[in-house]
Amino acid sequence: MRDQLKASARSGLIFGVVIIFLMLFGLTKTLSDILGELFNLQSITRTGNSGGLMLLFALLAWWAGSRAAKEDKENWKAVLRNGAVSGLVIGSITALFTFLVGSLDGADIEMRTYLAQLDRPSVQFLLYGRSIIAGALMTFFIFLIFNLVGALASYILETRHAGGYLQKKYLQIKDRISGTSIVVRYKEHPQSKWIGYGILLAGTLLMPQFLGKYWNYAMGTVGIYVIMGLGLNIVVGLAGLLDLGYVAFFAIGAYTVGLLTAPAPIPIQWSFWPVLVISILLAAFAGILLGIPVLRMRGDYLAIVTLGFGEIIRVLIRSDMMSPYLGGPQGVRDIGGPSLFGISLSNERAYLYLIILGILLAILLTNFLQKSRVGRAWMAMREDETVAQAMGINTLYYKLMAFATGAAFAGFGGVLFAARNQYTGPADHTLMVSINVLSLLIVGGMGSIPGVMIGAFVLKGLPEVLRELDIYRLLVFGALLVIMMIIRPEGIWPAPRRRMELHESGLEEIPPDESLIGEEG
Template identity: 50%
Template sequence: MKTLLKNGLKAGIPFGIVSIFLFLIGFNSTIADIILKFIKIDDKTVVFGLTSRPLALLMFMGVIGFWAGTNSGRKIKNKTSSVIILSTLAGLTHGVLVALVSYTIGSLSESGLKINTYLAAMLTQTIKLFLLDKTPLAGAVFMLIFLTIMGALGGLVSFSYDRANTRQKMVSGWKNLTVKINQQPVVRHIQTNPLTRYILYGLILICLIVVPLIAGSYWNYTIGTVGIYVLLGLGLNIIVGMSGLLVLGYVAFFAIGAYTVSLLTAPLPHHLMWNFWWTIPIAMLLAALAGILLGIPVLRMRGDYLAIVTLGFGEIIRILIKSDLLTSFTGGPKGVTAVGGPTLFGRPFSSEIDFVYLIFLAVLFAIFVTVRLQNSRVGRAWEAMREDETVSRAMGIDTLWQKLLAFAIGAALAGLAGVFFASRNQFTGPEDHSLMVSINVLSVVIVGGMGSIPGVIAGAFVLKGLPEILRELENYRVLTFGALLVIMMLVRPEGLIPPSRRKLDTNQDAVLDSKKQDERPE
């Protein structure tokens, strides 16, 4: 009984702290508004004396309370009564903590104290909402009872299903289903027919053409940003994903591309006013050259040393651009304005749509290059190098040369992305090229799945597109992004869409690992 009590407290306290934290930063009212946006609740609805906003809040709190219950119940599986007691205790602890804080703050607010001078998010309205528009005591007690019940319910559910087993069943069921579908003669016929592939590609192409026409200029801008990150991701994918070289200064090549187009086409500081199209190959060449020049000395290093040296290189480039010495050449901290854009048959690319199409073209080109490389001798050499450098060298692969090639191609793609970035914004400055860009691109590659092309696209959408969709969470954006990265690594470290060859590998590793389990300290 005593251990049960202890475990219940232990399970409830973290959830209580999280709930209180979310309450204190005002996250709850934001979430309630979002819920209301998706689930339309009529303003006149009254359930248990609660109107629409408190109901939405209760839905959210209910999920947390439920989670507290399932989480506590998961630890012991066999005894019904102890599971229920444990989860109820956890829910009760959770509820008591939340109720205490909300009651205190609510009654302080009632007595005329302005809480938001101490805690900026604690507007009277927000506190009222959390107390479900009731008096502090009634609201707190209601919340307490509600959370306890939700905890108990969570425990019940966790008891009634065995998590690991259910998951296994779902996975194997899905697999059986796909196998069965694949064995159907019609499906096989479609699959083996080469026409299918072309039709699929055609559909994607039509989507790519149609979507920018429908979307407004804001969404086209976002799609363009995602596209630029896909380009960057594909380039870094060659370096990190395929060849296994950890590079943290990738932004340097991006900056070189952006500054090449800026300096060659802008009226200031050089008044060269070149045609945009000529700058693309030059920017790519310069970026590739920079990649080779950086690569020759540093590629002998391995792993983390390579990471920190390239990171230093990226920072050096940014500081150089900003510095007084080069201000007359690069425009200094103020950057370069009025960067020239592309023209086609005398028509300038003015709207976002034009740029979206241009970026799509570039992405398709990059995908083509990457796919061809991946299936070539070079791609296989990179993969061998990634898996084991020493062995690949023994197999006769000139590793330095292959690394340089990977560096140069990856850098050229970053240069291309830089060109589009600068000419679309008609501006480029040193702060566009901070370390954050490198880290974002690396996250895109890893979250998507190292070495996988669809993965990179998915990663760019998730990391650059999703934050735009969740505008309401503006204040919590970086916070969510960070948490998302951690959770992603915990739940699915191989990425959203891992490459097929890699998948084979990891499965084998998993088999080996399960055998080795006993040896490994955990």
């Protein structure tokens, strides 16, 4: 029992600290507003939705309570006791915090100078617009009560009949679905997966017709990142070379198309299609050029050198020295777009189609390479370089080839990106691009083509959806990366081989939830 109480108190402590951080980040306010709007709650204070705040706290307390209840599911007394302990801890921590903040505010101390989110109105909001004591007590009781409620609810739902019933039902439905003729047939006839692909493809091709301008644009960005992700997948996922300077090739593609099609700074205005080919070749060439000196280096050195290469390219394109040729910080404007049979394709929808076409080509190429001799050589190299060499694989040659292919993909992405925006400048080519592409690979699942797509959606699409959260976008993104690595390191849709590898290493033994909650503390 002692252990249980300790564990509940500990879980309460973690929750309490996380909630205090939420207050410090000002996330309580944003989340309360969203909740309040969602449930149409009344607001007492002018500065934020206090009804939403109560709901938010209640939900958090519910969650904490149901976690505390897991310590001992069998005995309802223990469940209540654990819930109460957890509630007491969270309640007192948060109430103490609001009390402290309220008193400081009452003593006319401007906390805003140091803690940006704790300005006057926010403090009033955290106290529900009431007096300091009343506000703090209210917070305390909300947490205590809803911890108990959460604990009881989870006890009833999970251990008693309701939970068992739901679980049974779920299994029944699952069985029924997998027993239906379509699914069985699908499983029995692997060639029928082509039908699935066909439906997916048709859906993809129809999609741009139904999306508005904004979503066509946003999807286009996602698509460009899919192409780059597929490219980096070859370098990192297949050949095992950690490249943190991927943006360099993206920049080379973007600037080549910019310089060769825009009127300034170089007055050449070639048409889009030949320039596309030139850009891709140039990017691939740059990949080889970078590859020659660095390929003898081991993993982490390779990472830092490629990172340096990316930075060098960025510094060079914004430098005074190169600005007569590259446009300097102002970048390149009026980049020409593609046209076909005299029809300009410079609109979001046409670009989206072009990007989809690019993705299809990239997928075909990746698939082809993966299954060919080259792909096998890459994978052998990734697993063990020395053995691969001993088997007669010319590792330097294949490494260069991986670099060149990956760079070509990035160059292609750069061309599409620059042409679609009709502009490219140094701000488009920061380290964040490399990090984003690498992260989408990891999030989606390394070495897996559907994984890359999902990763791109999550990384470039989700922030657009999460615009509500405005200033918290990157904050949430960073936290998500960490959580993802802990609970599902193989990515959302991993390559089957990789999933197996990762699950050998005993990662499963780690209780995922604890790390998840601890993150924001």
